[in-house]
Amino acid sequence: MELKALLAVNPGSTGTKIAWFLGDRELWRENLLHGPDELAPFASVTDQFSFRLEAVEAAVRRRGSSLEELAAVVGRGGIVEAIPGGTYIVDDLLIEHLRRGRPWEHASNLGGLIARCLGDRLSVPAFIVDPVSVDEFEPEVRVTGLPELPKHSLVHALNVRATAKRAGRELGLDWRGVNFVIAHLGGGISVAAMKRGRIIDVNNANEFGPFSPNRAGTVPAGDLVRLCFSGRYSEKDMIDSLIRRGGLLAYCGSDDLRELRRRAADGDEATELVLRALAFQIAKEAGSMAAALGGDVEAVILTGGMAHDSHLRSDLTARLQWIAPVLAYPGEDEMAALAEGARAVLEGEEEARSYREAVERSRRLGL
Numbered sequence: 100m101e102l103k104a105l106l107a108v109n110p111g112s113t114g115t116k117i118a119w120f121l122g123d124r125e126l127w128r129e130n131l132l133h134g135p136d137e138l139a140p141f142a143s144v145t146d147q148f149s150f151r152l153e154a155v156e157a158a159v160r161r162r163g164s165s166l167e168e169l170a171a172v173v174g175r176g177g178i179v180e181a182i183p184g185g186t187y188i189v190d191d192l193l194i195e196h197l198r199r200g201r202p203w204e205h206a207s208n209l210g211g212l213i214a215r216c217l218g219d220r221l222s223v224p225a226f227i228v229d230p231v232s233v234d235e236f237e238p239e240v241r242v243t244g245l246p247e248l249p250k251h252s253l254v255h256a257l258n259v260r261a262t263a264k265r266a267g268r269e270l271g272l273d274w275r276g277v278n279f280v281i282a283h284l285g286g287g288i289s290v291a292a293m294k295r296g297r298i299i300d301v302n303n304a305n306e307f308g309p310f311s312p313n314r315a316g317t318v319p320a321g322d323l324v325r326l327c328f329s330g331r332y333s334e335k336d337m338i339d340s341l342i343r344r345g346g347l348l349a350y351c352g353s354d355d356l357r358e359l360r361r362r363a364a365d366g367d368e369a370t371e372l373v374l375r376a377l378a379f380q381i382a383k384e385a386g387s388m389a390a391a392l393g394g395d396v397e398a399v400i401l402t403g404g405m406a407h408d409s410h411l412r413s414d415l416t417a418r419l420q421w422i423a424p425v426l427a428y429p430g431e432d433e434m435a436a437l438a439e440g441a442r443a444v445l446e447g448e449e450e451a452r453s454y455r456e457a458v459e460r461s462r463r464l465g466l
């Protein structure tokens with residue numbers, strides 16, 4: 100069978116990751132970093148579309164590859180309607196929902212938009228795989244304490260699912276037959292309870308849980324309301340404080356853990372305290388997810404960019420090994436997972452899902 104060329108596009112809050120595959124073999128990848136100052140001029144994530152598309156096209160040219168070779172383009176899916184995991188054709192309804200940036204804007208929304216733009220230009224299919232709005236919650240998880248504010252699923256589903264599959268392979272287990280606590284430690288943080296292949300509970304990278312490199316996580320609700328009504332800030336100011344200028348960036352002026360670890364090693368005690376608090380919050384979230392699984396946990400898995408940090412890994416392992424063995428898969432398998440999702444459809448191993456049909460089903464279920 101002729102090997103098919105695929106381009107995977109994974110926009111994140113600190114950069115745009117791309118990778119070129121031939122069949123299931125990755126030929127090259129790049130992480131096109133976009134510093135806060137580069138993204139600051141754009142009023143919205145959707146406004147970053149051309150900037151990021153041009154960066155992707157320039158990188159493909161730099162690598163000497165030709166877009167015309169592609170059999171498909173696959174993007175990381177964004178914050179859209181609540182749908183099950185899987186590979187989706189980027190249809191017009193999905194384009195509309197990716198563009199609207201509600202309830203949250205997120206860089207991952209650009210993955211499907213870039214994939215569809217290039218796919219249309221090349222007359223090849225465009226897919227997304229396991230978007231961040233994958234929702235496999237058990238009903239009681241949605242209850243928050245205020246009926247008008249239910250918990251919505253927002254998760255690094257692509258890497259969480261890919262990491263669970265990898266752990267299953269390496270442990271010689273069916274990933275759909277055991278339970279994991281999986282902590283994706285990236286620009287956003289997801290700490291998920293995966294029960295026999297379904298993400299039944301997770302914090303919310305934008306709304307609550309541990310603070311992250313650029314997000315506030317859980318903050319005192321009453322004080323937040325008083326701040327919102329203080330007359331000193333607009334709604335955009337508050338949203339930016341929570342999901343763009345929060346966390347490490349708010350306390351230490353940088354969202355780069357590598358820089359902050361160097362500062363702490365050089366004796367900066369204030370930074371060292373914040374990094375200790377980061378580990379503390381992640382550990383508490385993982386403990387709560389172990390409780391969601393009734394303590395039946397095969398392994399605790401650390402992944403995402405910050406899992407490269409040996410201090411953080413050591414601190415979390417010491418705090419969490421009472422739950423189950425702690426495994427670390429630093430970085431993420433997202434690029435391989437994107438390509439695998441597209442390849443499975445191109446080679447007829449899996450049916451591409453219809454986003455429109457999945458949304459209609461979710462609405463019938465009241466999600």
Ligand SMILES: Nc1ncnc2c1ncn2[C@@H]1O[C@H](COP(=O)(O)OP(=O)(O)O)[C@@H](O)[C@H]1O
Nearest residue numbers: 111112113285286312354355356357404405407
């Ligand atoms: N090798 C590394 N060592 C320590 N921290 C890292 C490393 N690589 C990335 N990070 C940190 O991970 C965070 C970004 O997470 P990452 O998953 O790489 O990006 P994104 O979430 O934007 O896709 C940043 O704080 C970055 O400093």
Ligand SMILES: CCCC(=O)OP(=O)(O)O
Nearest residue numbers: 111112254255286287304
């Ligand atoms: C779960 C929302 C997606 C997210 O936060 O992704 P990044 O960590 O890449 O910003």
